[in-house]
Amino acid sequence: MRRTGWVACVGPFLFPWGEAGSRRVYGLVASLAAAGYDVVVASGGPEPLTRTALPGVDGPGSVSHLGLAERPPATAGPIGSSVQTLVRWGERTVRWLDAQPTKPSHVLVHGGQAQYMFHLQRWCRRHRVPLIVDVVDWFNGRHVRGGYLGPLHLSMKLALHHYYPRCDGIIAISSYLEAHYRRSGKPILRVPPTLDVKSLTLEARQTGGDSPPLTLAYAGNPHGNKKDLLGTVIEAVGNVRRDGASVELRVYGPTPDEVRGLFGGRTLPDGVRCLGRLPQAEVANALQEADFTVLIRRPELAADAGFSTKFCESLASGTPVIANLTSDMGRYLRPNLEGLVCRDHTVGEVTAAFRAAAGLTATQRSVMRQAARSQALESFDYRAHAEPLGRFFRQWG
Structure with missing residues (x-):
């Protein structure tokens, strides 16, 4: 050319x-x-x-x-x-x-x-x-x-x-x-x-058992729950853990005090780990270590007009996404393929999605990881x- x-x-x-x-x-x-x-x-x-x-x-x-x-x-x-x-x-x-x-x-x-x-x-x-x-x-x-x-x-x-x-x-x-x-x-x-999806190297991830422990990740700045509803995500993690599921949420970006503030100042549920900011070069590796990333937003004009880069980066890393659909995400996030879809942004719907994710087998999660990566190569x-x-x-x- x-x-x-x-x-x-x-x-x-x-x-x-x-x-x-x-x-x-x-x-x-x-x-x-x-x-x-x-x-x-x-x-x-x-x-x-x-x-x-x-x-x-x-x-x-x-x-x-x-x-x-x-x-x-x-x-x-x-x-x-x-x-x-x-x-x-x-x-x-x-x-x-x-x-x-x-x-x-x-x-x-x-x-x-x-x-x-x-x-x-x-x-x-x-x-x-x-x-x-x-x-x-x-x-x-x-x-x-x-x-x-x-x-x-x-x-x-x-x-x-x-x-x-x-x-x-x-x-x-x-x-x-x-x-x-x-x-x-x-x-x-x-x-x-x-x-640059093609040049992103994927690390092999081994998970075993019929229902292996579930690892979730959030990376970014929630802007005080005004943009990403991280407080809702934390609440849903607590609900699922009370059901007896083994779920861990890794939060990259906000400080522990900021995360507690997003949760109304309450004590964070067991399983929520606040890991602070990461250099951009290390974000992809952190995402690959999770079974899903989580992106929950209010369905408002700003969310529908924009498009989350975090969503694209997660699929590029071969990590499916749990999200409610805003903007054009429905074009690329098919239920049970590239991730799991919440019908809305409420705690109840996010909790239901986490329960479904916790019940997936290692084989099912692997299939979704492959679908996420394929979608990113084709679209992003x-x-x-x-x-x-x-x-x-x-x-x-």
Whole structure:
């Protein structure tokens, strides 16, 4: 496949490689490199203004990374931070684009708020460079600093409703966002979270007996039970253990005090282990050691518009998922294949799912692990999306 140009992938909230904020973007740019594009990821962080090649991407293209320091440093203070984020956000990105000896064939933006999008759209129109936006969230005000009426949330909403529909093309992470932005009349492509599934090595896991002990895992930030209902999961674990089942829940991310707070300050049930934060490189191994990961969310707009990366990472690790269905999870999570489905997010339904999981034999769990891995290879490996993404970008030459 021939090389087709270079893409500037920009955004104020792109993070150093390997952190949570970068994993969505890694999948997209890896697909573009596999389709023949050279991609430069210019994040908003303070990383050095020197391009660093990222290895391990299959295809004729390439991916490199640098930082533009769009985000104010921790030492900036409230006034300096406000000026940078409310007035100047995007100016450094535009200056970097102006300084390139050859203009990019496309600009791909991830997570730009109103001020950032204002500067970026004006530059792209002036230079006749197509601007493609990657939309991954509906931005729930409960999850951002300042709440619903804070300047950050208002800026996000202005970008969602005014700037994003006026981009040249839109990549949507979910069917909900795809349907919403299709009304704009602009070219749109739905791409779920993707990662390098093929290169993820699976460790053999041996379990014996007709009903071996059940190991569950949760990894992430529940945002005080506002996003992931970890308190509900813990309650259900206690219920199943009182039935006499051997169940262990391993919690990665929040501290023990935070986990107890999510459980109303009560003593955690036996079998709940709080293991703290893990480096991203170790998450896959931790997931593989579990029989299931657990993802329980309220069926609200933010959950349906987004798409959990944790879900995709679990299937990629060959670990089935116990979840209630939000967003597009029903496309990939078939009951008793890639995992177990809770009919809703209540304690009763989660408890019933845990009881069913505890009763599965080692053979049944092995079959589900194979189904999870196969689904991830087919649906979430970045290589599977190289051809449709390349075709989408080639609309603009």
